[in-house]
Amino acid sequence: MRATGQARSRIRSVIAALAAFGAVLALAACGGGGTVGGANEGPATTAQGGKATGDWTFSNWPGYIDPGSNGTIARFDKSSGLQTKYIEDVNDNNQFFGKMQPLLQQGQSGGRSLFVVTDWMAKQMHDLGYLQNINPATIPTVDKNLIPRLRNSPLDPNRQFSIPWQSGMTGIWVDTSKAPEIHSVNDLFKPKYKGKVTFLTELRDTVELVMKADGVDPATASKQQWLDAIDKLNKAVDSGQIRAFTGNEYTEDLNSGNIVAAVGWSGDASIISNKNAEWRMPTQGCTTFSDMMVIPVGAPNTAAALDFMNYVYEPKNAAKLAAYINYVTPVTGVQQVFQKTDPSLANDNLIFPTTSFLKKCTPNLNPRGGPKAVAEVTNAFQNVITK
Amino acid sequence: MSALRRRLVPYWLLGPGAIWLIVFFLVPMYYMARLSLYSGSFATGGFNFDWAWSNFPDALSANKTQIVRSFYYSGVATLLALLIAYPLAYAIALKAGRYRLLLLFAVIAPFFTTYLIRTIAWKTILADDSPVVNFLQAISVLPPDGRLLATPAAVIAGLTYNFLPFMILPIYASLERIDLGLIEAARDLYASSRQAFLRVTLPITMPGIVAGVLLTFIPAFGDYVNVYLLGGTGQAMVGNRIQSLYLVERNYPEAAALSFLMMAAILIVVLVYIRIAGTEAFIGSEEEAA
Numbered sequence: 001m002r003a004t005g006q007a008r009s010r011i012r013s014v015i016a017a018l019a020a021f022g023a024v025l026a027l028a029a030c031g032g033g034g035t036v037g038g039a040n041e042g043p044a045t046t047a048q049g050g051k052a053t054g055d056w057t058f059s060n061w062p063g064y065i066d067p068g069s070n071g072t073i074a075r076f077d078k079s080s081g082l083q084t085k086y087i088e089d090v091n092d093n094n095q096f097f098g099k100m101q102p103l104l105q106q107g108q109s110g111g112r113s114l115f116v117v118t119d120w121m122a123k124q125m126h127d128l129g130y131l132q133n134i135n136p137a138t139i140p141t142v143d144k145n146l147i148p149r150l151r152n153s154p155l156d157p158n159r160q161f162s163i164p165w166q167s168g169m170t171g172i173w174v175d176t177s178k179a180p181e182i183h184s185v186n187d188l189f190k191p192k193y194k195g196k197v198t199f200l201t202e203l204r205d206t207v208e209l210v211m212k213a214d215g216v217d218p219a220t221a222s223k224q225q226w227l228d229a230i231d232k233l234n235k236a237v238d239s240g241q242i243r244a245f246t247g248n249e250y251t252e253d254l255n256s257g258n259i260v261a262a263v264g265w266s267g268d269a270s271i272i273s274n275k276n277a278e279w280r281m282p283t284q285g286c287t288t289f290s291d292m293m294v295i296p297v298g299a300p301n302t303a304a305a306l307d308f309m310n311y312v313y314e315p316k317n318a319a320k321l322a323a324y325i326n327y328v329t330p331v332t333g334v335q336q337v338f339q340k341t342d343p344s345l346a347n348d349n350l351i352f353p354t355t356s357f358l359k360k361c362t363p364n365l366n367p368r369g370g371p372k373a374v375a376e377v378t379n380a381f382q383n384v385i386t387k
Numbered sequence: 388m389s390a391l392r393r394r395l396v397p398y399w400l401l402g403p404g405a406i407w408l409i410v411f412f413l414v415p416m417y418y419m420a421r422l423s424l425y426s427g428s429f430a431t432g433g434f435n436f437d438w439a440w441s442n443f444p445d446a447l448s449a450n451k452t453q454i455v456r457s458f459y460y461s462g463v464a465t466l467l468a469l470l471i472a473y474p475l476a477y478a479i480a481l482k483a484g485r486y487r488l489l490l491l492f493a494v495i496a497p498f499f500t501t502y503l504i505r506t507i508a509w510k511t512i513l514a515d516d517s518p519v520v521n522f523l524q525a526i527s528v529l530p531p532d533g534r535l536l537a538t539p540a541a542v543i544a545g546l547t548y549n550f551l552p553f554m555i556l557p558i559y560a561s562l563e564r565i566d567l568g569l570i571e572a573a574r575d576l577y578a579s580s581r582q583a584f585l586r587v588t589l590p591i592t593m594p595g596i597v598a599g600v601l602l603t604f605i606p607a608f609g610d611y612v613n614v615y616l617l618g619g620t621g622q623a624m625v626g627n628r629i630q631s632l633y634l635v636e637r638n639y640p641e642a643a644a645l646s647f648l649m650m651a652a653i654l655i656v657v658l659v660y661i662r663i664a665g666t667e668a669f670i671g672s673e674e675e676a677a
Binding site: 101 | 422425427428429430431432433434435452453510511514515516534536537618619620621623627628630631633634635636637638639
């Protein structure tokens, strides 16, 4: 009796489970279909200006603004009467794209009015119809104070959709007490530094620097030359030469003495406590990146985002920001502000690099050959990183 | 009426759990299964559903190294956790006396800090210039230029550490319930301590061991944080590949296919394991439950 009862209840529970699963399938089938990972098909829009009120949301990278009650956000809120929701949820261009893409494809921004991504990513988003255009008439202060070097970019001629937030250089951080003779990216491949060097997980920083070290100009490099440089990294991974591929974490490895040198960003001095660490311009030149403020499709309160752009392009506001974060400011007149307040900053090549200092540097670029070539190079690089 | 109502009670009780499973397990599983059969790429304008079964063999062959490595790392970590956890749980349950609560608290205490912070703390402990590494170099366990951080050993140590409480607690629970009279009886029947342990204590605590092994192995297999924080190059696990496929390479179908294969692999391992260990060891015998 007991056995049959058990058997019956087991059959019943299997039927119930099947029925539930069937219901789920039927439900999902109704909502399913369509393309995943496509462009936003809505018409291109231009961010609306005008009188801004209420609250708005700004997504940025961690540690990329001066915090506190006298910081940029607090002062902006006070002078504009707006309430800024400031969130630091951009850690990596690709990962942020992966997170936002399903929303942006639907023409939504998840409540964000403004976010900061690197210029090549801004271009990629724009090509997919994920960004709004910006009318120069709505950002007169930006139009007046943007430094000439950044007014035109092959990625965004005439600054149609991206406004520079900060720029920086990628070169080599060296622990001068342990490896004073490292000057070129090629030095990082020397056997005596085996397991003591790190590279960045950013494709365009790491691979462009490796190409430059071997005399290849990334601006004209073929897809094969990108892949050759990635192969060089692959061999260095197999031999144990490269300890890790990192984001900002290389700064911890420098601080605790785990590494003697790292490919890293010029603005990270503020988070490196190792007194012997020094940022060096690689012998064959650095790469430069520019992070952009962009307004996504579906952004609420775009007027507030435009007001904020104008605010941070006032030289005195830009100076406070630059003094704290130590990256290259895109605003003219900041150097003059520093000459009065802090002359040592005014002459700092990492904040105000001269044209001759940047002579051999190359901007972050997309591998040539369109989206397919970019995907192929990206995958090859990822296969080395997650080997 | 009341008979009908009584018959419906079990279903009402099942309701919340069933809804939870459907919404948070079956529905996402369905979408993931569907995604694993898409083809196309971002570069060519997106992915479309077309029963692309080839994603599965592709995902398997492209990530073979990392799959094997995941089994290896999580397997070793599980074994180490068992070897550490059993004596510890034994001591707490049977020998600790009035310190039992304190020791149990010590086992659970690390949970009050987040997993990430605890793993980052290991970065400091295992750093190249840390006392630990200097000591190991001094006694020639590590070569003079050797290191712990960014090695497989660090990853396995991190996995072992992070999932150790999941091994200790079920074993402790089964040891604590043990009837000491049974061990005494074994001794009275001239069993040595070793025999008494192997023939009485160990079999009785088998459900705890099986549960502990599963609770440790399954999350360790899918973990990617320990590799990311403690590992170096050439040490990626499946979780790191899935993360890269989803977020950087944006090959959603291969990522979904790989996730499915990983679940299938774990399911097979668990089934084989339960088959060997016996379902009774896993869910307890029915007589005992009744």
